[in-house]
Every structure is written in structure tokens, then in C-alpha cells.
Amino acid sequence: MRLNQNTMLLGKKVVLVPYTSEHVPRYHDWMKSEELQRLTASEPLTLEQEYAMQRSWREDADKCTFIVLDSEKWQAQLGPEESCMVGDVNLFLTDLEDPTLGEIEVMIAEPSCRGRGFGTEAALLMMSYGVTKLGLTKFEAKIGQGNEPSIRMFQKLHFEQVALNSVFQEVTLRLAVSEPVRQWLLAQTSHVEEKAYRDGSAEHQ
Template identity: 60%
Template sequence: MKMNENTLLEGHKVMLVPYSAEHVPRYHEWMKSTELQQLTASEPLTLEEEYDMQRSWKEDSDKCTFIILDKRQWEDSGVEEEQCMIGDVNIFLTNPLDLSLAELEIMIAEPTYRGKGIGKEVTHLMMQYGVAKLNIQKFQVKIGLDNGISIAMFKKLQFQEVSVCQVFKEVTLEMMVDESVRTRLRSCTSHMRERDYRLSRSSRRDIMSQT
């Protein structure tokens, strides 16, 4: 999505940055994992297909994607950005007749970062961005039935279970964005800073070149 191609969202533990071609090799290595393929209901792609997918996520108006970075690592000027990658988060506008409906997906690809509250923070940041910038009024998540940790997290975030599909072995949860949800999201993301990604990355590279 063009809207977020120069957007950096800064949280307490993470930075969300646009998915660029430089991120593809690391992402491609992640997706060789059968565990991640199962968790994301994805098929393995060749590296060239992964580059094609990255370009579509950047260009298509119905997809909004950010790469999740470890903020602490990213702030270390001696670490390349690709080494800071820990996952990704996406919003898909699944119904062209209803652009207020969004399917939310989050993947913490690096196992050592799971169970540390990062998924919760990323979800709040992405939902607030979707509400404020894309006018999303209903979020939907589809999670494999064997992914109990993710199901529990979204239920704790007050998503409601609406259906279970035994054929695809997944559960669908939803949240309507009413005023109470808007208020809660603003409170949970009051620390969030939106920055220009190009300027932030340029400044970081300048610091790295001087060390």
C-alpha cells in the first residue's frame, strides 16, 4: 500500500517499518519453516516469487504491511536493519465493497521473541493505524485451531469468536470498532510515534558510517 511506504511506527519494544526489497532475503528464510507455513497457511515460494510478493504488498491498495523490528537492536547503530527483523503484521481489505472491514495478520517469526508481549503491542499499534488512517470499523482474524496462544491473545484483547471452520481448521474472531474501542486503542498507543521512515533510516546510516 502506497500510504505506508514511508511510515515508521515506533512503540515501546518495536518499530514497524514498510516491507522493502532489502527485507526479502530474511523473510524468505523465515518462510522455509514448516511451522511458520502452517501458522500462516502459506505455501513455500521461490526467492523471486517472494520479491514479486513484496512488490504487490507495496503497490496493491488492499494490503498494508509492516515489518516488525526489535527497537532495542534497531537503535544500536552497529546492527544492520535486516538483523533487527522479528516478524511482520498485515491488514488486508478483503471486501472491495466494504473498505471498513479488515483482516489482521501478525507473525512473530523469531521464536525467542514470542511470549514477551510483543504480539499484543504490535496488534494495538496496527489497529490504531488502521482506525486512524484507513477508517477501519471492523477487524477480523483467522487463526488455526492448533494455535492456541494466538487465539488466547486475541480473546484477551476482546475479539469475539464468530465461527469455526473444521474444513480449514481455523477459527474466526472479530472486533467492531465502537467508541469504547477507539478510546482503548488511543490509550494503549499513546506512546506511539509516527515518523518518516526515509529520514530515520538515512540518519541511522549516517551514524553507522561514522562508527
């Protein structure tokens, strides 16, 4: 979506930046992993298909995506931005009957970065962005039954299981953003700074 193409969100552990063409080769390498294909229920793409996918993420009004960077590496400027990439976080606004519902996905692709709270903070930043900028009042997460770390993470974020699809072996969790939940979410992300991002060449402060 074009709304966030110049938006960078700085958290404590992670920095969220728009998905640009510079990120595609690293992302493409990640998605060669059979484990990630299984966890994300996705098919491997050619590099050209991945570039086309990146363009659609930027253009389509019903998709919002950020690349997740390791904040510590990014702040230390240890190499190009692509070397700081750890995963991505997405929102799908695909329920035509309910524009206030967003389906959220978080992927921490780098194995060494899992279990360190990166996914949790990325999810909180994205949910806060969805509530404050996109007018969302409900979130849904669809997760493979075997992906227990991801299910536990969303449960810690107050999501509750509402459905189990035995055919797709998928659990659906949901969170309604009541006023107390909204206040909790804003408190959890009060440290976040929003800055301008210039097409993959944001200057480090």
C-alpha cells in the same frame, strides 16, 4: 499499499517499518520453516517470488504490511535493520462490500521473540493505524485452531470468536470498534511516535 511506504511507527517493544526489498532475504529464510508455513497457511516461495510478493504488498491498495523490528536492538543499532527483524503484521482490505473491515495477521517469526508481547504491541499499532489512517471500524482475525497463543492474544485484545471452520480448521475472531473500543485503542497506543521512513535507510535517532 503506497500509503505507508514512508511511515515508521515507534512503539516500546517494537518498531514497525514498511516491507522493502532489503527485508526480503531474511523474510524468505523465515518462510522456509514448515512450522511458519503451517501457522500462516502459506506455501514456500522462491526468492524471486518473494521479491514479487514484496512489490505487490507495496503497490496493492487492499494490502497494508509492516515489518516488525525489535525496538531494543534497533535503538542500539546492533547491525543492519534486517538483523532486528522479528516478524510482520498485515491488514487485508478485501471485503468489497465493506471497506471498513480489515483482516489482521500478526507473525512473530523469531522463536526467541515469542511470548514477550511483541505480537500484542504490533497488533495494537496496526489496529490504531487502521482506525486512524484507513477508516476501519471492524477487525477480523482468522487463525488456525491449533494456534492457541495467537487466539489468546487476540482475545486479550477484546476480539470475540464468531466462527469455526472445521474444514480449514480455522477460527474467526472479530472486533467492532465502538467509541469505547476506539478510545481504549488510542490510549493503548498513545506512546507511539510516527516518523518518516526512507526506503530502508531510516536514520536512527
